[in-house]
Amino acid sequence: MYQYNEIDQKLVDERADQFRRQTERFLSGELTADEFRHLRLRNGLYIQTHAPMLRIAGPYGLLNSKQIRKLAHIARTYDKGYCHFTTRQNIQFNWPKLEQVPDILDELASVQMHAIQTSGNCMRNTTTDHLAGVCVDEIEDPRPYCEIIRQWTTLHPEFDYLPRKFKIAVSGAIHDRAATQLHDIGVHIVKNDAGETGFRILAGGGLGRTPVIGQVIRPFLEKKYLLSYLEAILRIYNLYGRRDNKYKARIKILVKETGVEEFTRQVEAEWQLTKDTLILTDERINEVKQYFTPPPYDADAAQDETFAKHLAENSAFATWYKINTADHKIPGHRAVFLSLKAPDVPPGDMTESQLDAVADLADRYNFGEICVTHRQNLVFAHIKQAELYPLWQALTQLKLATPNINTVTDIICCPGLDFCSLANAGSIGVAREINEVLDDMDYIHDIGELKINMSGCMNGCAHQSVGHIGILGVDKKGVEWYQITLGGSSENDAAIGERLGPSVAKNEIAKAITDILDVYVKQRQEEESFLDMVKRVGIEPFKDKVYANH
Amino acid sequence: MQIIKDKQLIENTWTYHADDSELGNGNITISVARLKQQGSGLTQHNGRLGVRIEPDDDITGVVEYLPALSLIELYFPQMADGRLFSYAWLLRNRHGYTGELRATGNFLPDQAFYLSRVGVNAFNPDNIASLPAMLTGLNDFSVKYQPSVY
Numbered sequence: 225m226y227q228y229n230e231i232d233q234k235l236v237d238e239r240a241d242q243f244r245r246q247t248e249r250f251l252s253g254e255l256t257a258d259e260f261r262h263l264r265l266r267n268g269l270y271i272q273t274h275a276p277m278l279r280i281a282g283p284y285g286l287l288n289s290k291q292i293r294k295l296a297h298i299a300r301t302y303d304k305g306y307c308h309f310t311t312r313q314n315i316q317f318n319w320p321k322l323e324q325v326p327d328i329l330d331e332l333a334s335v336q337m338h339a340i341q342t343s344g345n346c347m348r349n350t351t352t353d354h355l356a357g358v359c360v361d362e363i364e365d366p367r368p369y370c371e372i373i374r375q376w377t378t379l380h381p382e383f384d385y386l387p388r389k390f391k392i393a394v395s396g397a398i399h400d401r402a403a404t405q406l407h408d409i410g411v412h413i414v415k416n417d418a419g420e421t422g423f424r425i426l427a428g429g430g431l432g433r434t435p436v437i438g439q440v441i442r443p444f445l446e447k448k449y450l451l452s453y454l455e456a457i458l459r460i461y462n463l464y465g466r467r468d469n470k471y472k473a474r475i476k477i478l479v480k481e482t483g484v485e486e487f488t489r490q491v492e493a494e495w496q497l498t499k500d501t502l503i504l505t506d507e508r509i510n511e512v513k514q515y516f517t518p519p520p521y522d523a524d525a526a527q528d529e530t531f532a533k534h535l536a537e538n539s540a541f542a543t544w545y546k547i548n549t550a551d552h553k554i555p556g557h558r559a560v561f562l563s564l565k566a567p568d569v570p571p572g573d574m575t576e577s578q579l580d581a582v583a584d585l586a587d588r589y590n591f592g593e594i595c596v597t598h599r600q601n602l603v604f605a606h607i608k609q610a611e612l613y614p615l616w617q618a619l620t621q622l623k624l625a626t627p628n629i630n631t632v633t634d635i636i637c638c639p640g641l642d643f644c645s646l647a648n649a650g651s652i653g654v655a656r657e658i659n660e661v662l663d664d665m666d667y668i669h670d671i672g673e674l675k676i677n678m679s680g681c682m683n684g685c686a687h688q689s690v691g692h693i694g695i696l697g698v699d700k701k702g703v704e705w706y707q708i709t710l711g712g713s714s715e716n717d718a719a720i721g722e723r724l725g726p727s728v729a730k731n732e733i734a735k736a737i738t739d740i741l742d743v744y745v746k747q748r749q750e751e752e753s754f755l756d757m758v759k760r761v762g763i764e765p766f767k768d769k770v771y772a773n774h
Numbered sequence: 775m776q777i778i779k780d781k782q783l784i785e786n787t788w789t790y791h792a793d794d795s796e797l798g799n800g801n802i803t804i805s806v807a808r809l810k811q812q813g814s815g816l817t818q819h820n821g822r823l824g825v826r827i828e829p830d831d832d833i834t835g836v837v838e839y840l841p842a843l844s845l846i847e848l849y850f851p852q853m854a855d856g857r858l859f860s861y862a863w864l865l866r867n868r869h870g871y872t873g874e875l876r877a878t879g880n881f882l883p884d885q886a887f888y889l890s891r892v893g894v895n896a897f898n899p900d901n902i903a904s905l906p907a908m909l910t911g912l913n914d915f916s917v918k919y920q921p922s923v924y
Binding site for chain 2: 255385463
């Protein structure tokens with residue numbers, strides 16, 4: 225993974241120093257609350273319901289064991305002993321004290337981490353595929369380009385005060401696991417007819433109140449133009465994006481109101497004027513690629529015979545293997561998911577002791593690497609088959625081996641009303657209720673791949689509009705209600721879910737979900753996934769069942 | 775009143791003349807609308823001429839007057855209007871403006887480093903008390919990732 229050089233380290237150190245001075249100026253009254261808001265947001269600091277929330281960048285999700293131990297230390301020392309992993313591969317602390325945040329940033333800088341541009345109307349953390357570098361359907365590893373984009377976006381002098389937040393995602397595989405069609409800019413690594421690798425560029429996607437699927441504005445971009453093209457898009461957005469209404473300020477609205485053809489024409493015209501002034505050289509690309517070379521895999525990993533024996537003898541291990549591991553491009557290896565969705569734990573949360581233990585396991589089995597997934601789990605990407613069994617045993621002890629990856633209990637969930645000042649409704653409690661009624665693992669595995677996303681408000685941090693089942697908390701005269709959507713997807717077949725009907729009361733939401741699952745189990749055709757069935761039959765059969773008694 | 779120019783504190787010799795005010799002598803800045811309206815007639819003015827660009831202005835209309843301008847003010851009604859950063863970049867890079875480019879209005883010392891990197895070389899904040907912090911702010915960072923105007 226990428227290692228800071230002197231420049232990277234200096235920038236992060238100086239940023240932490242700057243934030244310390246800014247905090248002091250705020251506390252002494254020199255900065256108004258509104259002035260400080262702009263500055264603290266650009267360092268990931270929100271003022272929340274109970275306490276500030278600090279969001280730390282997980283650059284394209286990739287962390288090392290030293291960094292995970294530092295998160296454990298921060299959780300112990302400055303927070304209440306846990307942290308939360310987000311859908312954009314970041315890390316959140318919900319209980320830091322404002323006066324201590326500069327100290328936390330110093331701690332982070334000491335392990336090459338920061339909270340720069342994790343919130344505010346600026347370019348955010350670039351995200352990617354959590355299986356980058358190991359998946360079997362990869363065209364090229366996207367992470368070197370993510371790192372190049374990370375550096376280019378960090379403290380960009382022209383684009384730090386955009387109309388609204390701005391998110392870039394990169395995918396290097398056939399299967400889009402990074403929700404690139406739902407980002408302000410989506411970058412796909414593709415091959416053209418001549419066999420050259422380059423980028424397909426999408427713009428104008430986004431979630432939140434007005435979910436929109438991004439559109440291709442350039443089918444093929446030579447690698448050397450990556451940054452100049454991004455710059456052109458950002459300049460057009462910075463100049464013409466709406467600033468009169470924050471709900472209409474994202475680039476998706478600009479693309480929609482301008483029309484994608486005209487928007488593309490503007491970007492291309494701007495780019496023609498600058499394309500040769502900001503060339504990404506092969507030399508630079510190769511320099512960054514050196515940080516993402518494969519670890520020293522065991523060439524004989526597939527020769528091991530213990531794995532097959534454990535698989536045959538231990539059904540719990542076999543189930544976990546089937547559900548929580550993924551194919552790997554190197555024979556005899558698997559990518560292993562650590563489920564942060566144990567039934568009685570808020571989705572995406574980890575305790576300090578789990579963090580420390582995971583760091584040790586990463587050192588022992590995974591070359592010290594940990595990747596955060598878009599669905600709020602972790603991945604060990606380089607596990608040889610002989611070590612799957614001992615790793616599974618260790619993860620089981622840590623309650624990180626719930627075999628539910630991509631199943632109905634692998635719920636994406638925002639912090640909701642329990643923590644967030646924006647939320648209209650609770651989400652963690654509802655996730656727990658759904659878990660309580662879905663306690664039969666065989667039933668869960670029979671249902672198969674089904675993604676539930678639940679947000680506590682319209683801002684949609686948990687991407688409910690692209691959940692196969694989406695749940696959105698709404699406030700009705702001070703009471704929490706939930707709207708259900710079906711048929712959303714954030715992958716290659718990206719779609720915005722369709723609303724099932726009137727919102728349901730909090731005490732009926734778990735029942736509504738089980739009703740929906742019952743309809744699926746009874747009416748599915750052989751091997752048909754939930755999403756495929758919704759596409760085939762529409763929402764009516766589900767609607768009839770959920771609202772049968774209303 | 776003092777301002778910062780080229781990292782030095784100096785006395786300000788310029789005044790902004792609103793559209794409804796008579797043009798006095800000396801170094802003056804006027805709105806983009808007035809510049810376009812009075813155009814070449816302003817060359818008779820006794821003193822140097824500049825323009826004040828606000829976020830809603832269309833800067834392409836200013837380009838033809840650039841050779842006659844000794845100062846361009848970028849006026850921040852509020853600190854978060856990032857269009858002015860792109861205007862600065864465009865004036866320096868695309869339109870070849872080499873004269874004084876001055877940030878005015880409501881912005882923070884914490885933005886001075888960013889502004890300097892898109893070509894702003896003078897700072898005249900509404901909050902005069904922030905001038906010392908503004909000078910320091912220009913040196914908030916000693917490293918950078920992107921190519922700079924200067």
